């Protein structure tokens with residue numbers, strides 16, 4: 001049966017960074033270790049130090065046993081949302097016309113909107129031809 005894994009952003013995970021509410025991120029997975037802090041053989045401090053950031057390197061450096069990795073599953077609560085949309089820095093809106101004098105602006109607009117008068121002339125020509133034929 002498929003299981004639904006809850007996804008959390010790093011921002012959300014980082015909010016749980018106190019001894020009363022402590023989440024850690026290891027290898028893209030999120031663990032709520034609040035209840036494990038006091039029992040962790042490596043101490044509570046090392047876990048508290050990695051809240052709010054990726055603790056994968058520290059976890060690997062400690063050289064955890066297979067049993068430790070199995071035990072982790074008891075604290076697994078979800079995965080890191082890798083598709084999380086990064087914040088887009090505000091862009092400075094720049095319009096080419098801003099720095100132009102009137103003549104250049106006119107040329108720029110003519111180049112940009114040439115299709116409108118051409119279409120108007122074309123439609124008028126078609127109407128004129130149809131009108132002339134009716135007579």
Ligand code: HEM
Pocket residue numbers: 024026031033040041042043046047050055058059062063064065066067068069071072075
């Ligand atoms: C749910 C997550 C974790 C679990 C279940 C866990 C479990 C354990 C266990 C069972 C041990 C005893 C040694 C062993 O069996 O490998 C241990 C030791 C240790 N752990 Fe963790 N651990 C977790 C996360 C972390 C993290 C994120 C760090 C680092 C920031 C860390 C650092 C250490 C250290 C430094 C030791 C002590 C090694 C020693 O003194 O020999 N642990 N951990």
